[in-house]
Amino acid sequence: MSTRSTGSEIRAAAVAVAAVARREAVAADRAGAFAEEALAELRSSGLLGMFVPGREADDTAATIGDYSQVARILGRASLSVAVMWVMHSQQVMTIARYGSDDLRGRVLEQVRRGRNYIGSVTTEPDTGGDLFTSPPGPSARDGRIAIRRTAPIVTGGLVADSFLIKMRSAGGRTPRDTALVYADRSDLEITAGRPWDMLGMRSTGNVALELDGSVPRSNELTVPLAQIAAASFGPLAHVGWASSWLGCAEEAWSRVLRWSGRKRHRAFLDSDSALEEVGRVREHLEIVAACLRTCVARMSENNVHDLSGIPDQIHFNVLKTVASSHCYAAVERMIDLVGLSDGYSRQSELGLERALRDLRAAGLMFSDRRLRRSNGALALLDRNVSLMCGDE
Numbered sequence: 001m002s003t004r005s006t007g008s009e010i011r012a013a014a015v016a017v018a019a020v021a022r023r024e025a026v027a028a029d030r031a032g033a034f035a036e037e038a039l040a041e042l043r044s045s046g047l048l049g050m051f052v053p054g055r056e057a058d059d060t061a062a063t064i065g066d067y068s069q070v071a072r073i074l075g076r077a078s079l080s081v082a083v084m085w086v087m088h089s090q091q092v093m094t095i096a097r098y099g100s101d102d103l104r105g106r107v108l109e110q111v112r113r114g115r116n117y118i119g120s121v122t123t124e125p126d127t128g129g130d131l132f133t134s135p136p137g138p139s140a141r142d143g144r145i146a147i148r149r150t151a152p153i154v155t156g157g158l159v160a161d162s163f164l165i166k167m168r169s170a171g172g173r174t175p176r177d178t179a180l181v182y183a184d185r186s187d188l189e190i191t192a193g194r195p196w197d198m199l200g201m202r203s204t205g206n207v208a209l210e211l212d213g214s215v216p217r218s219n220e221l222t223v224p225l226a227q228i229a230a231a232s233f234g235p236l237a238h239v240g241w242a243s244s245w246l247g248c249a250e251e252a253w254s255r256v257l258r259w260s261g262r263k264r265h266r267a268f269l270d271s272d273s274a275l276e277e278v279g280r281v282r283e284h285l286e287i288v289a290a291c292l293r294t295c296v297a298r299m300s301e302n303n304v305h306d307l308s309g310i311p312d313q314i315h316f317n318v319l320k321t322v323a324s325s326h327c328y329a330a331v332e333r334m335i336d337l338v339g340l341s342d343g344y345s346r347q348s349e350l351g352l353e354r355a356l357r358d359l360r361a362a363g364l365m366f367s368d369r370r371l372r373r374s375n376g377a378l379a380l381l382d383r384n385v386s387l388m389c390g391d392e
Contacts, residue, residue: 017077048117075246075247103182120163121164150209153206155206157205159205161185165183187215189213192208200357239316241324249331252331253334295388320371324362
């Protein structure tokens with residue numbers, strides 16, 4: 001995939017990866033195994049590097065709309081693969097925008113060629129996924145930054161070629177002096193801890209890691225993480241995650257609708273209450289799609305440069321909480337509609353049981369409760385009440 005790939009070429013690549021992801025999804029889920037075949041297809045497809053800039057400033061292979069569409073396509077096949085790709089793409093876009101010239105030169109061409117899958121190390125043993133604080137860490141010395149990091153959970157940690165690591169900035173004096181530091185796998189001694197035997201999202205290869213090593217001083221992104229997170233890192237995650245969750249839920253609903261069209265299953269719709277539930281499922285999906293479309297348009301308009309204003313922060317946080325809750329609620333209603341044997345069985349052709357388990361993680365990833373508390377504080381400052389679809 002070139003830096004001038006069209007939207008149709010990107011979509012075709014995503015469909016090809018989704019076909020591979022779909023084939024291995026059930027077996028990988030049952031074994032709790034990382035989606036290795038899907039990652040191999042992602043490498044060869046060019047999708048790992050679709051956000052690597054071209055020669056001109058802001059010349060990239062894809063738009064934010066393409067990013068959302070790819071996540072949605074992958075989510076329809078395997079939510080684990082979709083989230084894995086979203087998190088990698090978030091790291092790539094962050095390095096492309098905030099990395100030093102030296103770092104960009106060393107990293108991004110390898111990403112473009114599919115040789116560099118970047119893992120995210122943002123959790124701490126004591127503070128979980130809090131992006132804005134970090135315990136004391138080693139300072140820069142002799143032009144290098146020492147890394148000694150305990151990460152309780154890293155997606156794809158055993159197969160990642162490199163990592164973007166949240167840690168105390170070199171010379172940082174307070175817990176809020178946090179930064180992102182890039183490290184190649186070859187720069188680190190890595191000790192794997194226990195794998196996460198989770199209820200859902202079982203193909204993401206989540207594992208605890210101990211990281212020990214050092215990297216060049218230029219591997220630290222010089223813009224503070226708090227600024228990066230508010231301006232683009234957080235909104236990119238929320239758009240990607242919401243797109244993935246919506247893809248998972250709409251694929252589940254499509255399977256139910258095709259199933260209900262068969263003669264022997266039509267009776268389950270022979271009541272007003274059932275039709276009302278069908279309408280409610282569609283309502284859940286439409287609400288998420290509308291929020292997502294608005295936020296994608298806003299991000300595209302802004303070109304991901306700075307979404308740190310109070311209304312934007314509220315809107316993208318709302319996208320995340322609305323998408324996580326409504327996609328899960330939609331699948332829960334589907335299971336109620338079709339009943340125990342077809343809705344809740346692992347042997348059912350509908351696959352609703354896996355979708356429900358996978359989507360349960362949505363509200364826990366960067367917790368909805370944390371985001372709602374943040375939005376409560378932000379909303380008190382937005383006295384003009386600048387709503388997502390309000391008047392300009």
